[in-house]
Amino acid sequence: MMRQLELTLVPRPHPALFPSTRYQGSKRKLLPWIASHLRELRFDTALDAMSGTAAVAYLLKQMGKQVVANDRLFANAEIARALIENPGERLCEEDIEKAMQPRPGVLYSRFIEETFAGIYFTDEENRWLDVVAQNLSRLRHPYRRALLRFALFQSCxxxxPYNLFHRKNLDLRLREVKRGFGNKAAWDRPFPDHFRGFAREANAAVFDNSRENRALCGDALEAPGRFDLVYLDPPYLRRDGSGADYPGFYHFLEGICDYSRWSERLDRASPHLRLKPEPDPWLNASQARPAFRRLIERFAESILVVSFRSDGIPAEEEIAAMLRDAGKKVKVLRQAPRPYALSRNRDSCELLFVAK
Ligand SMILES: C[S@@+](CC[C@H](N)C(=O)[O-])C[C@H]1O[C@@H](n2cnc3c(N)ncnc32)[C@H](O)[C@@H]1O
Structure with a gap:
């Protein structure tokens, strides 16, 4: 009887589905596991401080919380605007088709075609990207623009290859060799087909949880406000010292969002024409440890929930010690590695620190 009463008092999470994504480090597949632990905590406001695809912010929104999603990459803030901040705006078929058509009377720049020839996409694909990127930059409506950009990012x-922009490797995609993996079909599928499919997925994911949710772009340390709960999912630095260089992986999507200034932001010395790099403490061990500690101290008054991997830097015990130093009681939960996972290190598992 008691159990039945509890079940009726806990609001059911909204059933909308978070769209598919190929973003490195996305927690999309871990959402049921993370949800099972978040459900045990009492909180009303939450910050996803390094939100990436906003998958965890989306889970928090589904749980009825007031959510702020923040990421240093503008493209990720756009995704959060589409799926977290957006209270209910959806695309119609005409929005999707119009985004792909050159507008009569507009003189389009051919910046992508001229600058990135032979690097990431074919000339024809680059011409399509030039048109869509400029059409979206002109759109006034922030939520429709964000939904269309989500579709464009996922299509890109x-x-x-590898779903990244870390290398000039268009030839890998175009080479006529027999392949033992299934990505070729997605590579060959025309941009408009991908775009329509992802736009529909984004549309289906839009919902209103009757709270004022926000998307921010900036350094997690500077995210303004106080929150009952803060979720931290920082870039993962492997024991061998190699880190996840998010600006280096996704610079092309940042460029799409800043089309008119893209040329001046390019690092022309890099072979794959990334954006000029900015300081990033998550790329080496000596800076990542203090960066982790600063984050924990900044949000020490909140319940802290931290994702990391067991074979990363800092190590599990170091993170737990940082949380205890901040006055927290710490529980460490682990998700056993899947035997079929294509991980370089099969002993590595996903950790979730819950610190109250
Ligand atoms: C592991 S990913 C987060 C994945 C996310 N939880 C998801 O499910 O998609 C780490 C994120 O941290 C962001 N990031 C890196 N440094 C940051 C900083 N100083 N402030 C805010 N975000 C940052 C990266 O852009 C990247 O999206």
């Missing part, structure tokens, strides 16, 4: 990732 689906057509890239």
């Amino acid at each position: 990732l689906a057509k890239r």
